[in-house]
Amino acid sequence: MKAIYLDHAATTPIHPDVLQVMVETMEDNFGNPSSVHSFGRKARQLLDKARMTAAKSIGASEKDIIFTSGGTEADNLALLGVAEANRDKGKHIITTKMEHHATLHAAQALEKKGYQVTYLDVLENGTIDYEQLKSSLRDDTVLVSVMMVNNETGVIQPIEEIGNLLKEHQAYFHTDAVQAYGLLPINVTALGVDLLTVSSHKINGPKGVGFLYIHPDVKINAQQFGGEQERKRRAGTENVAGVAGFAKAIEISMIQREERISSYQKYRDLFLEKLNEAAIDFSINGVDSERVPNVVNISFPCANVEQLLTNFDLSGIAASSGSACTAGSVEPSHVLTAMFSENNPCTTNSIRFSFGYANNEGNVVEAAEKVGKIVQRLTK
Numbered sequence: 001m002k003a004i005y006l007d008h009a010a011t012t013p014i015h016p017d018v019l020q021v022m023v024e025t026m027e028d029n030f031g032n033p034s035s036v037h038s039f040g041r042k043a044r045q046l047l048d049k050a051r052m053t054a055a056k057s058i059g060a061s062e063k064d065i066i067f068t069s070g071g072t073e074a075d076n077l078a079l080l081g082v083a084e085a086n087r088d089k090g091k092h093i094i095t096t097k098m099e100h101h102a103t104l105h106a107a108q109a110l111e112k113k114g115y116q117v118t119y120l121d122v123l124e125n126g127t128i129d130y131e132q133l134k135s136s137l138r139d140d141t142v143l144v145s146v147m148m149v150n151n152e153t154g155v156i157q158p159i160e161e162i163g164n165l166l167k168e169h170q171a172y173f174h175t176d177a178v179q180a181y182g183l184l185p186i187n188v189t190a191l192g193v194d195l196l197t198v199s200s201h202k203i204n205g206p207k208g209v210g211f212l213y214i215h216p217d218v219k220i221n222a223q224q225f226g227g228e229q230e231r232k233r234r235a236g237t238e239n240v241a242g243v244a245g246f247a248k249a250i251e252i253s254m255i256q257r258e259e260r261i262s263s264y265q266k267y268r269d270l271f272l273e274k275l276n277e278a279a280i281d282f283s284i285n286g287v288d289s290e291r292v293p294n295v296v297n298i299s300f301p302c303a304n305v306e307q308l309l310t311n312f313d314l315s316g317i318a319a320s321s322g323s324a325c326t327a328g329s330v331e332p333s334h335v336l337t338a339m340f341s342e343n344n345p346c347t348t349n350s351i352r353f354s355f356g357y358a359n360n361e362g363n364v365v366e367a368a369e370k371v372g373k374i375v376q377r378l379t380k
């Protein structure tokens with residue numbers, strides 16, 4: 001039995017061209033980019049080129065790209081670095097209840113240091129409450145962090161609207177674009193974004209690498225101490241092979257964006273069509289909102305996440321939920337809890353299926369048939 005991967009929002013398979021670039025880099029370009037000799041200069045050139053590729057993909061300047069160890073570090077740097085550097089302007093931060101833990105836990109760490117954080121509610125359609133954001137802004141707000149696309153529901157947030165709102169406010173605007181990048185067009189100037197997070201392993205690049213875009217006017221403190229890499233904003237010898245692979249993944253994702261959007265959409269529609277044909281009882285979380293084409297979060301009434309995932313796995317289907325399994329019991333997803341309130345069955349009976357590079361029409365149909373049978377059996 002060949003397992004079918006429907007969890008591309010968790011991570012994606014590496015593209016063969018990315019792998020090849022990484023191997024070549026490790027073999028032929030092992031210098032330290034901070035060294036002044038020819039080996040170092042060669043590695044530096046590679047980094048510079050990758051930085052240009054990353055910058056171009058979001059309409060930024062290469063000076064404003066900081067390579068990090070991934071989305072988590074970029075989110076941490078944005079929140080902690082901005083909060084710390086702008087203490088004199090205020091200690092209030094706004095974020096949302098549905099952010100990834102990389103943002104939420106960084107915000108909680110700031111609360112422990114005496115900052116005040118407003119966690120915006122999430123409406124049942126999966127978007128933030130924009131009016132609540134407006135009324136939460138204070139004179140001492142220094143940072144607003146709202147993700148571009150939610151990683152559990154795929155719901156797109158009103159980033160441009162927030163960017164416009166904040167133009168007249170001192171607060172910097174950070175967006176975690178990890179789940180949007182490669183699928184939505186992103187231009188930091190048009191969106192009015194000051195800081196933006198991207199992770200490589202969600203776009204068929206390697207794990208352990210990402211970037212944070214930082215507008216040149218943003219005051220930010222480095223969170224790592226050491227060398228003067230990344231314009232003194234992120235100490236540590238750069239992951240040269242990782243960055244090379246990431247840049248290749250960016251290039252491919254930009255060239256293939258339209259093609260990817262239409263095939264992922266096709267897979268998602270096909271999957272849902274097959275569930276409907278099998279008369280499976282389900283509803284889609286965030287169905288009324290604009291969503292990215294590769295993710296669908298499905299609530300199966302009378303089912304239970306843990307049982308579903310175990311049975312899917314036994315039949316070779318890899319999917320996931322936002323619920324954390326701790327010591328055998330399922331903790332409800334914080335995103336769905338924010339949308340539907342505590343104890344709503346959706347928070348413990350919903351599964352995220354996410355489509356991508358590992359899929360084709362055949363394995364999507366096969367997966368839907370297996371999923372349908374399992375759901376029928378478990379909810380009988």
Ligand SMILES: Cc1ncc(COP(=O)(O)O)c(C=O)c1O
Pocket residue numbers: 009010069070071072073075100102147149150151176178179199200201208209210
């Ligand atoms: C929205 C979002 N932000 C941040 C991250 C963390 O990125 P990384 O795995 O590169 O640390 C993820 C990964 O799941 C994510 O989905």
